[in-house]
Each structure stands twice: as structure tokens, then as C-alpha cells.
Amino acid sequence: MDILSLFVLIPVLTITAILLLKDTRQVRLVSAFGMGLQLLMAAVLVYLYLSARHAGNIDEMLFVKDYLWFKSLNIHYAVGVDGISVAMISLTSLVVFAGIFASWEVEILKKEFFISLILLATGVFGFFISIDLFTMFMFYELAVIPMYLLIGIWGSGPKEYSAMKLTLMLMGGSALLLVGLLGIYFNSSPDKNQLTFNILEISKVVIPLPAQRMFFPLTFVGFGVLGALFPFHTWSPDGHASAPTAVSMLHAGVLMKLGGYGAFRVAIFLMPEAAHELSWIFIILTSISVIYGAFGAIAQKDLKYINAYSSVSHCGLVLFAVLMMNQTAMTGAIIQMISHGLMTALFFGLIGMVYGRTHTRMISEMGGLMKVIPFLSVCYVIAGLASLGLPGLSGFVAEMTIFVGAFQHPELFYRIVTIIIVSSIVITAVYILRVIAILLLGPTTNEHFEHLPDAKWFEKISVITLIGSVAAIGLAPFWLSTMIGTSMHPIIERILALNPF
């Protein structure tokens, strides 16, 4: 059994175990065990990957396994992983592990909650390990549907409305994506009976330019909808605000990364000429979503809305960097995905814990929590500093790589847009500090928030795993950036070979 398919098998086994469980109390223990095992597997995978690379294995994808699925359409269940997907898998396992512990006190329908949560995780893991477009698309859609139930049943506020809006918009994105994939499939090789869905084989063939011009926007916008591209981001604030803690952690932390990763791996890697040609439209859109998201966050009153808008801004940055199509910017985009994934999961986790205690998310109603719940407040400050790019935490590494990379672009227009994007670090600082100042510092305004219980053990585990990984990337980014950089190299070579700009 190849190691990669284990990543899909373990969650499925966990789900079946939960199904067979009678007593609902053990449900969270079983899922914690399952996801803990998954985290362990991720660590093993990273170790194996690095040792394989160390031993001089230089082919693009490692641990490649290929099972024929539908012979007539040449669809394979092909799995393989390179530095980038290993990084994404470790991110996902970390966030899922923290998510499980953040939802320790779910009351209604415990079993169904954990089943849908882990189903979502299966979809995401499947997406990251597969290199066959069809399997990738199947896992992509599999990951979106549990969101409806998770937000609809366990959410708060206008949960039906936002659950429906979120699902429809994301499925709308995947609809465009389907047409894009079919376009790529039917142009994937000159002679008709060699058509393939396999990314590696398609990348060896130059898709004719008119086809690229038609299908690149479709695919990029299809993934962009999930990656919070500007006009299609409106599902994110409502969706996150009414989702339960763990769900918004998983969604913003991991699911939105599917969009960025997909845009990079499918849209740009397979259709570089069209990507380069049409990139100026999407550069404008993504830079709007960065600045727009940051400004939007300043004026919000609800904690979750602030974080939702900041996720729009950070994910916009990812798409922006991916479009720059040079080695540094793309590596920066991947690191930004990982760092933002961890940070936003941390933020949503903490917001959920604060909401669990004060039962309100309006920052005006709360104040001076530092004295009342010191552990959570300190973690919140650390999360805030990480998200505004303090050196020594992962935000800085990601953003600096993107800015320096984006600034290496030969054309002046791209460099001027980069300077506009760089100003987003100030706006981020404004809204982060605004929240920290109102929420945590200053005297306690609300009398019945005088003595709230501080973090329980499972909350501590969830928060510490995330802070630990954020600090690890921040302090020693070398291992991560080289891991991603080396596997970015062949991709960049292929892109530059086709259109040396």
C-alpha cells in the first residue's frame, strides 16, 4: 500500500470507526486518534521526502503510484507528491489536528459533526496527493459539500443563508473548473487516443494557444473563487462568520489553500503562455482583493468578519504571487499559503474560544480580556503579530519572499503594483492592533467578563500546535523554503522554456 494513499485511507477508516461507535463520548477520542495518526504520517512523509531528496532523487514527483481507473477515458488514480504538496499536506494535518481539539465541546449530533469534518479533511488530503486532474477534481468537490452541513447544522447566526451561499458559490467555481479541465483534457495531446488527465504528461505537451486563452481564465477563476479572488470572495465573510470554530479553522486554513494550490498547479503550470498573457487582468483583481480585504477588515465590528476579510486579503496575496511566475514569488506564495493557513486557523480557534466564554463576537462589547484570560490573550497577540508579519514568525518569511520575488519582475507595471501591495502590511497592522487594543488591552469594560475560565487542556493543545509551527517556520524558514524551492525549479524551467520573458 503506497504511503500516499494512506492519507486518504486513514480518514476513511476513522469515519467508519466513528460510524460503528455506539457511545458518542468516544467519538472525539477516536477522531483525535485518527487525526493524530494522520499528523504522524505527515511527519513521516516529510522525513521520507527529505531523505529521498537528500539521497539525490531528482525526478519531479516522488512516491508516484498509478492505478488505471477508467480505461476508455484514460482516467487514472495517480498519486505523487513533490516538495510543495508535502508542505501542503503537513499544513493540512496540523490544522485538522488543531481543529479536532478546538471542537471538543460540540454538543448536538457529535458523531455527524466529526464525520463531516473528517470527510472534508479526506477531500483535502486527496486533492493534495493526486496528480490526475480527474481525481483532483473529484476530491476538490468532495471537500466542498460537507461544508454545507457543517455550517448549516452547527453554525450560528444566518447559518442557512450563508451555508447555501457558500456552497453555491464554491460549486459555481468548481463548475467553471470542470469546463476548464475538459478543455485541457481534450487538448492534452496531439493525437486523439493519447488524451490524458495526468498533470506530468500534460505539462510535457504545449496546449495550443487559442485553447489556452479560452481555458486558462476558466480554470484560474474556477480555483480563484475558492482562493477568494476579488469579485467572488463574498462567500468568505458570511461563511466564516456563521461557521462553527473548527469548520472556519479548516475552511480558511486549508480549503482556501486548495484554490491557491490548484491555480498554481493546474492553471499556470499547464498553460503558462496564456497565464503570462492574461496575467495583468488577474494581477489587478488580486491586488484589489489584497487592499480591499485589508481595508474591509478595518471597518468590521465582528471578530470573525475581521478575520474573514483578512483571509481574503492574504489569499489574494497568494494568487498575486502565483501570477508573477518566477521562482521566488511562487515559493513565497506556497509559504504564504502555509503560514496563512496556520495563522488563520489559530485566529479562528482563539475567536471560537473567546466566543465560547463571552458568547459575543462584537469587539465593542468586550474589552480588557488580557487580565481575565491571560493565556488566550497572549496567544491572540502572538497570532496578531504573526499575521502582520513580525520577523521570527511565519507571516514575515512568506510576505518578504513574495515581495522580493514579485519585485524581480522585469516589467515596470508589475513592480508598481507590488509597491501598492507592499503597503498592505501597514493596513494589516492597523486592523490587527485595533482589535488587540480594543479586545485585550485597556480596562475590562464589561462587568460580567470579570472572571472567565482560562484555556482548558484541549484548547491549549490546539493553540500550542499552531503557534509552535508558526514560530518554527518563522525562526528557521530554511528547510521549508529549500524543500519548496527545489521542487519549484523544474516547474519554473518549464514555464520559462516555453515563453522566455
Add this chain to the structure above:
Amino acid sequence: MINFSYTIWIPLLPFLMFLLLGLAGHKLKPKLSGLLGTGGLGLITILSYVTAFKYFFTSEKVDGAYQKIIASNFTWLQFTDKLHIDIGVLLDPISVMMLVVITTVSFMVHIYSLGYMKGEKGFERFFAFLSLFSFSMLGLVLATNIFQMYIFWELVGVSSFLLIGFYYQKPSAVRASKKAFIVTRFADLGFLIGILILSFNTKTFDFITLTDPMGTAIAQGGGIAFLGLSVMTWSMIFVFMGGVGKSAMFPFHIWLPDAMEGPTPVSALIHAATMVVAGVYLVARMFPIYALSAPVALNVVAYVGAFSSLFAAVIACTQTDIKRVLAYSTISQIGYMMLALGVSGYGGHEGLGYMASMFHLFTHAMFKALLFLGAGAIIHAVHSNYMTEMGGLRKYLPITHITFLIACLTIAGIPPLSGFFSKDEILAAAFHSNKLLFAVEYAVAGLTAFYMFRLYFSVFWGKDTHYSHEPHEAPATMTIPLIILAVGSVVTGFIPFNKLVTSDGKIFESELELMIAIPSVLIGLLGIGIAYIMYRKESAVPDKLAATFKYSYKWAYNKFYMDELYLFITKKIIFRYIAEPVAWFDRHVVDATMNAIATVTQGVSYRIRGFQSGQLQKYAFVFITGAIMLSILFIYLWK
């Protein structure tokens, strides 16, 4: 080659101390954590003294110039093949001088805080933040490349945010820390843009390759022009913008007076000696580029420095809170240093301004720290910040009184003290290159003497106010640093800076120009005299004077309404006219279009529900017309 690899411990030790106190601080007894912090600082002070001695006196010089020694260096993050961030230690005259300054002042502040902060609730948190600050400041100073400097630049910003907001219960402290962080963050944005432009053109971050006069960076600096100025000038102006933010020069000075909300040792350490001079250090570090390939930027530095010093000196004369007076005097003194750098040339005697600025930085650190710690002792005794509520303290606080007097005399530029030598060098440098700036600085020297002694007389002399309870002299741990610093500010005047710290590392001869020294002493005495008349004894002269210049006094007192202007910009413009419309736009336009699609489909489905009328004959009618329409379509219209 002397082995300097141990110097990596100088920044590393405070970082470990920060981790120790930060994580395990609340478990240790406050006393122990305080001693741990101070001990750590003491150790690295000794280390830096040893390094300074070995560097200046034992390491050999290549054709007369001190060498830039990379003690250790490792790649932290690889961007492109040529651009990568390294973390390491670079030793050269200004960085070793800064090492000495930072560690000395920090050590003094640590000892002082043992006394000042005793009994405070967050005692170990305070020392943890102090160690974090020392780590980031040392890291900044020892940076081998511009990106490492940017990293520690941000860390310094954050530690100042944490320290200013130490009393997080006080809303004013929270507001002040937030303001400080955002203003400096805005300036750091400029610094980052400068780095990006610089690195794009010169393809490197390292200081050595950048600042090497014969190197490629400077040679092709004048290259691609963009909107009139050469790209190198643009990058230097942006980099200087970062310096302006951190050193509280004119446009971004508003955060420094509010930063006084933090505990006084913090103000002494950060807002007098170390952090605020980071801007000066940055310009000094990049000086070869400024001087050789971006002279326009150097002029900008000079004029910003001059204007800030004049502007701050005028405001300082009207302030009543003693810490705010000292804060504005700091802005004014740093304006001095910036001016000195601005008017200096490169190499040999031309670099007099550079040497003078570094010299003044060194001496200013000593006596300004002393002034702040003295003010701390006064506030500690009287429990109030305002001069108006003090008077005749010389009887109650003898040691503070004497040390404070020495510091005031130094800053006023009275001969035997260090202030006189360093300020005189600056005035000489200014005189040789730019007469207008010399005149401005000359006036500022007078003003400085006036407002310092206004402070001194109204606190220690003036009316004998009766205090609610007997003000007592500060305990030993607070007075010892005062004495040491007082001795320091006396002795440092005689250090031959022209042999140690020069723009190109070579020694050059410079003697005291009496032609400038005498007038500067005279203007100093004049300032003291006026202050003596107005404030020595209870007198109505100051109020009468204030009445006559009613408007200008009111304006100066309210800091020329700069705070209100910034508040207006941030609150009104950014919040009301950008953030809220964006949020509204997102809620009512982008979101509304998505909902509109849904409502349109619902509307259409409502309107066409009539088709399904339940009438059999209507169905048949649609059936037949459908068939006929299709056949017409495909026979005639759409072949």
C-alpha cells in the same frame, strides 16, 4: 586575524534571557528574574567593552583604515540565487561604538529598573521585554546586510510597542503604544520599498558590497532615471523614510512624546539612547551610497534634520510635563545628528560631519539617559510629571540634583563637558558646508540651553512647594546609575573620535576651532541666563511673556496641532472615507450582485409559473406551437 566569533553571543544572550523570562518568568520570584536580566546585560556589556578594545587597539589596520570584519554569517532565507537574507555579525567602527553605547545604557537602565519597578505587578514581564529590546537593538546594529537590519528594525518596533504599552490597563498607554507601532510601521513600509528598489538594481543586500566605494553598487548607482531622480536616490530617500520614522524626525515625530506613557526606564533606554538613534545609524551605515551616488538624498537628510531640531526645540520651550520636554529635546538632538550627517562629505577631513554626528550620538546617549533617569527619580519622589507642581527639590534630592545639573550643563554645551565638544564639531561641520543650516543650529543651541535650564530651575529652585508627603531621595540602585552616567558624560568629551570613528575608517587630524567654539558657549550662557532670570525665583515674567506671544505660545504648547492632524487623517480619512465605504461597498454592491442573481432566478421562476396552468388545452397549445416553432426555426432560419 583576531577571532571575533564569540561576538555572536552578544545579541544571542539577551534573546535566551527573553525566552527564559518570557516562558518561565512568572514562576521565578521577581527579584531573581530581575537579577537574571541585569546579570545577562552585565555580561554582554563586558563582552562589548572587550570587543571594542580588541577591535580599536589590537586588530591591524589595512593602509590606515579600520577593516569591516564579518564575525559570523549564515544564510537564513534564500530568495533568488543572488538575493538571500543572512544573519550575522559585522564589526566596524560605528557598529562597535554602538555596541558600547547600547550595552552601557541598557545595563544602567536594568540596574535602575531593579529599584524603580520594585513592587510593580508585571516585574518579570518588564525584564523579559527589556531583554527582547536589547536583543533586537544589538541585532540591528550588528547586521551584515540590509534585510537583517530590516528584520531587527521590525523587532525593535514591536518591543517598543510592548514596552510603551506595559501598563496595559491604562487606556492612554494602550493608545500611545498603538500609535507608536502604526507610525513606525508606516515608516518601515518606506524602508521596505527602499530595500526592494535597492536590491532590484544592485542585486545584493550585503552592506560590504553595497557600501564599497569602488564597488559596482555605487558605480552604476546613477543609472535608470525615474521621474527625474536616479533610482539610487529614490531608494535612499525611501530608506531614509524608515530612519525618519524610527528616529522621530519631523513628519513621523508624533509618536515619541506619547511614548512617554511607558515606564521611565523604558523612555530612558529606548526613547533617549538606543532606538531613536537607529535612524542615524542607518544613514551612517549607508553613508558611502548617500555621499557618493545619492547627494540629493543627503540634502534631504540635512534639511529634515535641521527643521526637526528647530521645530522640536520651539515646542520644548512651552511644555510643562518634564518627560515631554526631554522627549522634544531628544528629537532636537537627533535632528542635530541627522544634520551633521547631511552636511558631511566622504573620506578624510571632508567626513568631519560624519565623525561629529557619531561623536554627538555617543555623548548624547550618556547625558540624555542620565536626564531621563533623573526625571524618573524626580517623578518617583513627587509622583507627578508636571513642573508646575514641583519646586525647590534640591533640598530633598541632593544626588539627583547634582547629576541633573551636570547633564543640563553638558547638553547646553558648557566647555569642559562632552556636550560642548560634540556639538562644536557639528557646528564646525555645518559652518564649512552650509551657512543657513549653521545659523539654524546655532539658534537651536541657544534654545536648548534655555529650555533645559527652564526645566532645571523650575524643578530644583523656584518656589518651595510644600509636598503632601516628604519627597525622599531615590534608593541606591537608582542613584548609582545616575552617578556613573554623570561621570560618563563628563569623561566621554575627551575621547579622540577623529582617530576612531570616521567616514572611511582612516584617521584624520582635527583641532578645536576657537572661531566657532566661543560663540556657541556664549549663546549657551545666554540661554542659561534668561532661564535663570525667569525661573530662578517665583516670577510673573514667563506668564507675561506667554500672554504677549499669545497665539504662537498656544500653537507651540499644542505641538502645532500635529497630533490632531494625524488623528484627523487616520480617523476621518482612512476610517470614515475608505474603510467604511469599502465595507459598505462589499456588503451592498459585490455581495448584493451575488444575491441579485439568486433573486432574479426566483423572480423569473415566479413569473413563468403561469405556464404550468393545469389546463390540458394550454399544454396542447404549447405542444403544437413548440413543434411548429422548432420546424420553422430549422427549415428556414438556422440551416
Add this chain to the structure above:
Amino acid sequence: MSLGTFLIMRHELLLIAAALIVLIAEIFWNPDKKSSISLFSIILFGVITIIGFLPSPAGPLFGGMYVSSGTRLLMKNILNIGALIVFIQSVTWLKKEENSEKISEYFLLLISTLVGMNFMISAGHFLIFYIGIELATIPIAALAAYDRYKNKSAEAGIKLILTSALSSGVMLYGLSMIYGTTGTMYFSEVASLFGNTSLQILGFIFFFAGMAFKISIVPFHLWTADVYEGSPVNITSYLSVISKGAAIFILMIILFKVFPIIMGTWQKTIFVTSVLTMTIGNLFAIRQQNLKRFLAFSSISQAGYILLGLIGGNQLGMASVMYYILVYIFSNLGAFGVVTAISNATGKENIDDYNGLYQTNPKLSLIMTLALFSLAGIPPVAGFFGKFFLFTAAAQQGFYLLVLIAVLNTIISLFYYLLVVKAMFISKNENPIGSFRSDFSTRFAFGICVAGIVVTGFASVIFEAIKNLSFGV
């Protein structure tokens, strides 16, 4: 003409035999155990379905009027599977006292419609085709009016019989035009003699109108909602799945074999009608409250998607249509099964009555969710694969615009499918439908449907088998 050659018609012969056996059996059955007739006829039909899968000789009969080939056998087998599930689901309904004495008529009529469909599918001559289609329609009209004690059933019956009569009239008019211009009614000869004259296109369009009535494609679909709502639930499921499936199969065969010359025209016709069908089907489905009407409009929009497979006119198109109909059978019958079970137990058919269903009977709501997700085309259930292959077939011929419209329509369809899921899982209800335990036959039918939904997706062997058989029309 040895008797052996008649074995080619094995499917039809077996069905006729079964019909007669059921008819006669009812006479000899002792009156008080009347309900066991349904069990007997289901077993009988089950045997026939299994025999259907045995390999059998293929070739023309009656001088080319009756043609049997591998694909057509596969089509017949798919229909048999669907019919078997409908039979099993109708056991509980037949147990009701008002239907007790007309159980065998029920089976007789259904099996006769199946015979009609089999003849229709293996027609080689328009006459056999006409007889088959009429034999398939008229008994269903009688079945629609089966429930004598409900107004709606009678109304459904009259609407069905009159509109189908009209449509067969229109179709015959078209056929007469085709006969007039080509002089023959044999499929093969018509294909060779067929030209592009406007009279012939008129004939084709009128013929297509008749077929479109059966598949309920938009301009001709208005009867569907009322008949589905009025007639008893099992007949509705039979109508929506088997009769529609058979009509699609024969339309596919005729388009590929008889009218290849005017491929351009019929591809354009399908393009127009498929867009209309999907959009209007979805637009009407959004507002429905009654679940039977809701599933009616959902089946109309599903017909729109199936047309995408037809438009290709290639082997992949045919295979994906057949595969999709198999998946459609399982998912639609799964959904209808739940509706049947609940309406038999409580008589409630509105979506609001389904609020909070998950609290009381979770298994039923899970089956309903799986069926709806399969209809919406969401992984991991089979509907996703079915829809994907349909879109691939259409995209292969370059109809990317149509695929885009279809894909956007799936979002609207996902909206109203999720409305039902929302009702079951999310909406609160103070008196939800009481938890009840349906009898063995319904649970067995659910078992088959769920197995079908889950397995046909992943098991690629099913699609590959269909692919190899297809295009051997």
C-alpha cells in the same frame, strides 16, 4: 425459419409469458392470500431479469423489422433492473385494502408496457416502433388513473392519455411525411434515401416532437408535473425512470441509425431543447413544495443533461447516456422510494413536512441525501461520474458553450436539492414525521438503490462494459 431463430426475441417472449402467467395465476389464487401474488410476480420478474443477462444470439428478424444487438440487449436489461426495483417498491402500496383485488392487473399492465418498450427498442421498422411506443403509453395512462378514489389520479390519467394521443398524432403526421418522401419505413432504407428537403426536416421535427413528449423535453413537457403529482407514487417513479429511459434509448438509436445525414440539424435541435429543458426544468423546480412535483421537474432537468450525451453522436456519448440512465434509475428510484415510504406511512408529500426528518428516522434521510447528491452530481456518489462523462462526451464534439450552460444549471439544481437536505437536517420541526420502520421489501429496494448509487460510481468496470457494448447498435 427454424424455431431457434425466435430465441432472438427472448426478452419479449419471456415478458409476454410472465404477463400471461400472472393473469392466469390470479384466477387460481385463493382469495384471502391475494397479496402474495405480488411476491410471486416479483420473483417471476426477477428470474426474467437475470435470464436477460445471459448471452443470446443477435440479428434481424421478420425481414429486418425487428433487430436485436448487444447494445439493445443492454438497454433492455437496464430497463428490466429499473422495473424490478419499481415492482419491489410497489409491494407496500399494493398491500393497501383498496388495491387488494387489482394486484395482478397492476403487474399485467406494467409488464405489457415493458413489452412495448422492448419492441420499441429493437425496432428496425417504424411500424414496430409505433406499435411499441403506443403499447408503452396507453397502459401507463390506465395505471395513472389506477387510484379510483382520488380526484388527482383521474385527472392525471386523462391528461396523460389525451396529450399522448395528441403527441402520437403529431408523430404519425411526421412519419407520414417521411414515408411520403422516402417511400419506405425500414430504418436502413430511410437512412439511405433520406435527403435534406424541408418536408423531410418538418417530418423529422414532428417525429422528434412525439419523442420529446415521452422524454418530457421542454416545449412538450407541460403534462409531466401534473401527471407525476396525480398518479400513484410508484407509477410516477416508473414514468420518470423507465418510460423516459426507453424513449431516450430509442431516440438515440433512431438519431444515430436513421437520421445520420441530417446530423447538423438534429444536433442543433438537441442544443436548443437541452438548454431550454435544463433551464426551465430548474426554474420551475426551485419553487416546488410538493415532493412529487419537485422530483418531476428535477427529472425534466435531468432529461436536459442526458441530451448532452446525445448531442455528441459518438461512442462515448452513447455509453455515457446509457451509464447515466443506469445511475439515474438508482438515484431517482432511491429518492422516490423515500417519498413512497413516507407518503405510504403518513401521506405527507410536502418539503416542509420533511423538516427535522433526521431526528426521527436518520436512515431514511441519509438515503434521501445520497439520492439527491447523486442527482446533483456530487462526488463520491455515482451521479458525479455520470454527469462528468456526459459533459466529456459533449465537450469531445466541441460543445463547450453547452457544457458551460449545463454546468451552471447544475448549480441551480444543487440549490433546490440542498433545500430538501436543509429541510431534513437543519430546519427545526415541533412534530416531525414519526419514526417508522418500513417493511422488508421497501428496505430491500433501498438496499439495491444505495448499492447502485455508491458502487456504479467507483466500479469502473460497469462503465467500461457499457462502453465496449455501445455503438454496436
Add this chain to the structure above:
Amino acid sequence: MNSGIPIQYFLILATLMFFTGVYGFLTRRNLITILMSVELILNSVNINFLAFNRYLYPHKLEGMFFSLFIIAVAAAEAAVAIAIIINIYRRFATINVEEVNEMKF
């Protein structure tokens, strides 16, 4: 041999009959009359088949067979329709087609 009436007359007659039948179907109130109009449509198609067969392809009798079957099927259809109409009369007490529309929208 085709001395008598040219084929066009038959075709025109058949088309006229077809559209009168359709008109009858759409306008008449009474279900029975609607049924009669359907019969009209089917008979018009018979005429068509017979005319084509007789005039254009006299040597083959396919048209004849076809119309024979149409007549048989029309009869079956009418029988079932009338049975349903009787049932409607028993339920709705009317056979006015407008009143038989409980189900709509």
C-alpha cells in the same frame, strides 16, 4: 391508371383535417369532443399514408399496413380514454376540461 383525383387534393384534405382536429382539441369544452378531435387527427394521418401509398409507391403496400395499425391503436386509445372520462365524471361530476385542473403551478 391514376385518372382520377391528383394526389395534392388528398394531401390538402389531410392537412386540413389535421389542423381542424388540432383546433378542436384546443377549443372544445367537452372531454368527449376533445377525444373526437384526436380521432380526427389520426384519421387525417391515415389519409396521408393511403394517398402516398396509392399514388407514389403503388407496388408496395407499407402505407396500407401502417394505416391499418393506426386505426387499431386509435380504437384502443379511445377505449382507455373513455374509461378514464367515465371515472372523471364519477369524481368531478363534470367533464368540462377547464374544471379538471386541481393541480397547477
